[in-house]
Amino acid sequence: xxxxxxxxxxxxxxxxxxxxxxxxxxxxxxxxxxxxxxxxxxxxxxxxxxxxxxxxxxxxxxxxxxxxxxxxxxxxxxxxxxxxxxxxxxxxxxxxxxxxxxxxxxxxxxxxxxxxxxxxxxxxxxxxxxxxxxxxxxxxxxxxxxxxxxxxxxxxxxxxxxxxxxxxxxxxxxxxxxxxxxxxxxxxxxxxxxxxxxxxxxxxxxxxxxxxxxxxxxxxxxxxxxxxxxxxxxxxxxxxxxxxxxxxxxxxxxxxxxxxxxxxxxxxxxxxxxxxxxxxxxxxxxxxxxxxxxxxxxxxxxxxxxxxxxxxxxxxxxxxxxxxxxxxxxxxxxxx
Amino acid sequence: xxxxxxxxxxxxxxxxxxxxxxxxxxxxxxxxxxxxxxxxxxxxxxxxxxxxxxxxxxxxxxxxxxxxxxxxxxxxxxxxxxxxxxxxxxxxxxxxxxxxxxxxxxxxxxxxxxxxxxxxxxxxxxxxxxxxxxxxxxxxxxxxxxxxxxxxxxxxxxxxxxxxxxxxxxxxxxxxxxxxxxxxxxxxxxxxxxxxxxxxxxxxxxxxxxxxxxxxxxxxxxxxxxxxxxxxxxxxxxxxxxxxxxxxxxxxxxxxxxxxxxxxxxxxxxxxxxxxxxxxxxxxxxxxxxxxxxxxxxxxxxxxxxxxxxxxxxxxxxxxxxxxxxxxxx
Numbered sequence: 001x002x003x004x005x006x007x008x009x010x011x012x013x014x015x016x017x018x019x020x021x022x023x024x025x026x027x028x029x030x031x032x033x034x035x036x037x038x039x040x041x042x043x044x045x046x047x048x049x050x051x052x053x054x055x056x057x058x059x060x061x062x063x064x065x066x067x068x069x070x071x072x073x074x075x076x077x078x079x080x081x082x083x084x085x086x087x088x089x090x091x092x093x094x095x096x097x098x099x100x101x102x103x104x105x106x107x108x109x110x111x112x113x114x115x116x117x118x119x120x121x122x123x124x125x126x127x128x129x130x131x132x133x134x135x136x137x138x139x140x141x142x143x144x145x146x147x148x149x150x151x152x153x154x155x156x157x158x159x160x161x162x163x164x165x166x167x168x169x170x171x172x173x174x175x176x177x178x179x180x181x182x183x184x185x186x187x188x189x190x191x192x193x194x195x196x197x198x199x200x201x202x203x204x205x206x207x208x209x210x211x212x213x214x215x216x217x218x219x220x221x222x223x224x225x226x227x228x229x230x231x232x233x234x235x236x237x238x239x240x241x242x243x244x245x246x247x248x249x250x251x252x253x254x255x256x257x258x259x260x261x262x263x264x265x266x267x268x269x270x271x272x273x274x275x276x277x278x279x280x281x282x283x284x285x286x287x288x289x290x291x292x293x294x295x296x297x298x299x300x301x302x303x304x305x306x307x308x309x310x311x312x313x314x315x316x317x318x319x320x321x322x323x324x325x326x327x328x329x330x331x332x333x334x335x336x
Numbered sequence: 337x338x339x340x341x342x343x344x345x346x347x348x349x350x351x352x353x354x355x356x357x358x359x360x361x362x363x364x365x366x367x368x369x370x371x372x373x374x375x376x377x378x379x380x381x382x383x384x385x386x387x388x389x390x391x392x393x394x395x396x397x398x399x400x401x402x403x404x405x406x407x408x409x410x411x412x413x414x415x416x417x418x419x420x421x422x423x424x425x426x427x428x429x430x431x432x433x434x435x436x437x438x439x440x441x442x443x444x445x446x447x448x449x450x451x452x453x454x455x456x457x458x459x460x461x462x463x464x465x466x467x468x469x470x471x472x473x474x475x476x477x478x479x480x481x482x483x484x485x486x487x488x489x490x491x492x493x494x495x496x497x498x499x500x501x502x503x504x505x506x507x508x509x510x511x512x513x514x515x516x517x518x519x520x521x522x523x524x525x526x527x528x529x530x531x532x533x534x535x536x537x538x539x540x541x542x543x544x545x546x547x548x549x550x551x552x553x554x555x556x557x558x559x560x561x562x563x564x565x566x567x568x569x570x571x572x573x574x575x576x577x578x579x580x581x582x583x584x585x586x587x588x589x590x591x592x593x594x595x596x597x598x599x600x601x602x603x604x605x606x607x608x609x610x611x612x613x614x615x616x617x618x619x620x621x622x623x624x625x626x627x628x629x630x631x632x633x634x635x636x637x638x639x640x641x642x643x644x645x646x647x648x649x650x651x652x653x654x655x656x657x658x659x660x661x662x663x664x665x666x
Contacts, residue, residue, distance in 0.1 A: 197595065270556070271595055285523070
């Protein structure tokens, strides 16, 4: 692995809801209600190497989309450092900033709401490269044709509006829009979740083909483990604002270390398992407003010990590139 | 599995629109036996949900059942009066929808909604009905049902709401449950829990179930038999093992190839070219032929049903299983 392209150090993102009027009055009378803080991302360390596909998996509400948006520069982290290609993102000159924001692009989940319904495809795709001087007004039309061809759309259709396309085609427009500014790093936030199985396969293939052709790096966010397994080199598992395990894909699926990963992998429905009894992991993801003490997973964990509710577990290296955040990560490999 | 709870024959549901009649369901014949789970698989727009709605009699204008029969325990449902249908619905046939927030009334407490479902169909003391509600909530794995009964839907999480919706479906111990993508909106861990509960209940009570989904992997886990739908037709039917291990129809083969877990990591997926056709402008002959790699002139004629067994058939001129190796009867 070469030096990391993207490095996240202790990223935290907290959303605070100020106490409302009634809450303020209650406070004045001595009630213990304060501002409500959601710990959406709570101390994440991650590195992504150049040319790598990192899959980020977690249940809804675990903070994976927030993390993706921090990486893409849409949200500012509350604390922690994001560095890209050796540059600290919070400390950039104007020109560096413009270059970096262009190099990191995001592809969104919903191809229906992420495209402006009142713009034609040629405007959607061609606007950014023109503004940023990647093409001139005369070249714009040819440039758009070229980008659309790249994602497998017929350039003849560029005069159309988004509503005239099917879901899969719209997702391709979203991808074309991101590719139009020649990015090096793509954040895909549940980019294929809204698509049908056969269309999903087409878009997955497109992502992999583009990666080879344009030498892209991906942060691939999804809740669908089988898709992530297919496309990623490494996988990070997130639970309630924290990364609980990072490992190379094959090793993770062969012998998951963290109890949450083990549970998650055993729940994935697979075609080769018929009529199986689903074991069912107990309970649901707790509210990030009031995360459990110590290890966030301990109320649902089958191996929980007293220490788990008292102390946050340390990050331990299982082997090269493989980290697990569990008090018993050394013994877990044997259990699995 | 001899006695069939539900048998549909050549069911056709048509939506009359300005551009013509759209046959959302086009000659669907299927059956489910007691305690059996039938997975109805297809992509969006394939007509799988409309099939479910047709069975339970919830197709609204401009849609109508144009042809065919739906026999539920020997009784014909097509053309049945609305009153008789109402007596069946929620009692003998129940439905679970995709989005529990849409199906639960947001301004009524859970107990009100559950009691209503019982008392609409049978007379019994309120206390006894409440006890039944509690039992069923327990059955679907809701902890502290006593307290949950007093809550409003918005106080529950998505997984909980879907459990309540399933509980309501099971309240009157129906003979048939139609589940329309009940786990699509849920997380993997919650999905596994819901599938687990549904599976348990079917085995326990002998309720037949039609599980409508686009997710082949889910169906492989829960169903006994699978029917694959494409453009309003069932293109292939069989047991789970038959459909997944030895699929005959090229569309089923394509769908299976599109599922990442079935492939080797990093290898391009075997995708189906093109997209699902508009049912108003289907190609003549086999509806799949424009996306099919095996299509030739023969496919311009609509394929007839190839029957292996009563519940194993397909509609294709060039199936992946050579006809001579199977005991073809037609």
